[in-house]
Amino acid sequence: MSNAAERTSKRPSITGCFTSTEKQQLRRRLLAWYADHARDLPWRRSRDPYHVWISEIMLQQTQVATVRDYFERFVRELPTVERLAAADERRVLRLWEGLGYYRRARQLHAAARQIVADHGGRLPDDVNELRQLPGIGRYTAGAIASIAFGRRAPILEANTIRLLTRLVGYRGDVAKVKGQRLLWQTAESILPRENVAQFNQALMELGSLVCTPAEPRCDECPLQTLCVARAAGLQNAIPRAKPRQTYTDLHEAAIVVRKNGRVLLRQCASGERWAGLWDFPRFAVESEGPLFARDEIVAKVREQTGVTCAPGPLLKTIKHGVTRYRITLDCYQAEYVAGRAKSTNGTTVRWVSPSQLADYPLSTTGRRIALSILTGN
Numbered sequence: 001m002s003n004a005a006e007r008t009s010k011r012p013s014i015t016g017c018f019t020s021t022e023k024q025q026l027r028r029r030l031l032a033w034y035a036d037h038a039r040d041l042p043w044r045r046s047r048d049p050y051h052v053w054i055s056e057i058m059l060q061q062t063q064v065a066t067v068r069d070y071f072e073r074f075v076r077e078l079p080t081v082e083r084l085a086a087a088d089e090r091r092v093l094r095l096w097e098g099l100g101y102y103r104r105a106r107q108l109h110a111a112a113r114q115i116v117a118d119h120g121g122r123l124p125d126d127v128n129e130l131r132q133l134p135g136i137g138r139y140t141a142g143a144i145a146s147i148a149f150g151r152r153a154p155i156l157e158a159n160t161i162r163l164l165t166r167l168v169g170y171r172g173d174v175a176k177v178k179g180q181r182l183l184w185q186t187a188e189s190i191l192p193r194e195n196v197a198q199f200n201q202a203l204m205e206l207g208s209l210v211c212t213p214a215e216p217r218c219d220e221c222p223l224q225t226l227c228v229a230r231a232a233g234l235q236n237a238i239p240r241a242k243p244r245q246t247y248t249d250l251h252e253a254a255i256v257v258r259k260n261g262r263v264l265l266r267q268c269a270s271g272e273r274w275a276g277l278w279d280f281p282r283f284a285v286e287s288e289g290p291l292f293a294r295d296e297i298v299a300k301v302r303e304q305t306g307v308t309c310a311p312g313p314l315l316k317t318i319k320h321g322v323t324r325y326r327i328t329l330d331c332y333q334a335e336y337v338a339g340r341a342k343s344t345n346g347t348t349v350r351w352v353s354p355s356q357l358a359d360y361p362l363s364t365t366g367r368r369i370a371l372s373i374l375t376g377n
């Protein structure tokens with residue numbers, strides 16, 4: 001009988017405890033597997049705390065394949081905490097453009113300034129001090145402290161949550177306090193005394209490559225004899241599935257207002273969906289039909305920018321998703337009629353030539369509109 005099957009039969013209500021022998025087996029097998037299977041990722045080529053930090057923030061809610069190029073460009077352009085702190089926000093957001101969740105970039109920028117002001121430009125090596133910085137929670141603090149500084153700090157992110165939940169066979173809700181407490185305790189209890197950096201990365205790598213969300217590859221897993229979910233045949237049922245996401249349909253409009261060859265941009269205010277990014281005047285469409293095409297465009301553009309425009313034809317329609325919204329975005333052309341572009345409610349409004357659009361951080365759909373302007377498609 002495997003260790004896991006024994007644990008399952010002895011303790012059907014799982015507590016997440018491993019014996020000392022099991023912990024040793026787990027550490028040894030996991031580290032051996034990682035030595036053979038670790039991917040060559042750009043942020044793994046050094047243990048520079050700045051690189052570890054940038055990669056961990058980028059990897060939140062974003063796939064490794066997407067992050068690779070962004071990471072390399074970001075650290076090439078802004079290679080140190082000091083350079084990041086000294087950069088203006090527009091440049092930071094432009095480097096982040098397309099990664100989404102732009103709050104991460106603004107917090108990263110704020111944290112860099114705090115590190116320079118309070119820590120002489122060096123990231124602290126202590127979990128509690130790291131957690132005082134904007135955008136660094138328990139997981140990110142543990143990742144930086146363990147990977148960059150070798151501190152004995154546990155980590156828990158999407159891949160390790162799934163892996164540990166299956167290993168201990170936890171059938172409850174991992175998002176609830178009880179589940180989180182159990183998983184953090186488990187993550188802490190299995191940490192080795194040495195090689196913590198490798199160990200934590202190995203946990204994430206195994207979760208990402210082998211203990212996948214659907215159809216985990218248990219036959220290739222170095223921890224298969226320790227895994228309660230596998231012993232019980234529950235690897236596809238654990239963790240418990242999240243409730244299905246329900247989507248809300250939205251209809252929005254973006255307006256490309258032109259004046260003497262330039263177009264009107266506004267910077268999104270804090271509290272808006274793309275706070276800090278620049279955008280064409282954009283709003284939720286409240287009315288439908290031909291009346292919308294004139295009156296609502298004129299009123300909303302004037303409200304957002306102070307400019308009166310004469311709406312023209314539809315440029316294009318873009319369908320896209322943002323979090324739980326499915327959005328149909330109609331992009332209209334318009335000509336300037338009157339009024340001064342005025343900055344209101346924390347936003348800046350500016351006339352920009354098409355060639356300057358490359359300097360401004362835009363949302364993904366904003367960039368598609370910008371490309372249409374440049375190419376005429």
Ligand code: SF4
Nearest residue numbers: 211218221224227235
């Ligand atoms: Fe995940 Fe399967 Fe390995 Fe268990 S045996 S940890 S379910 S891959």
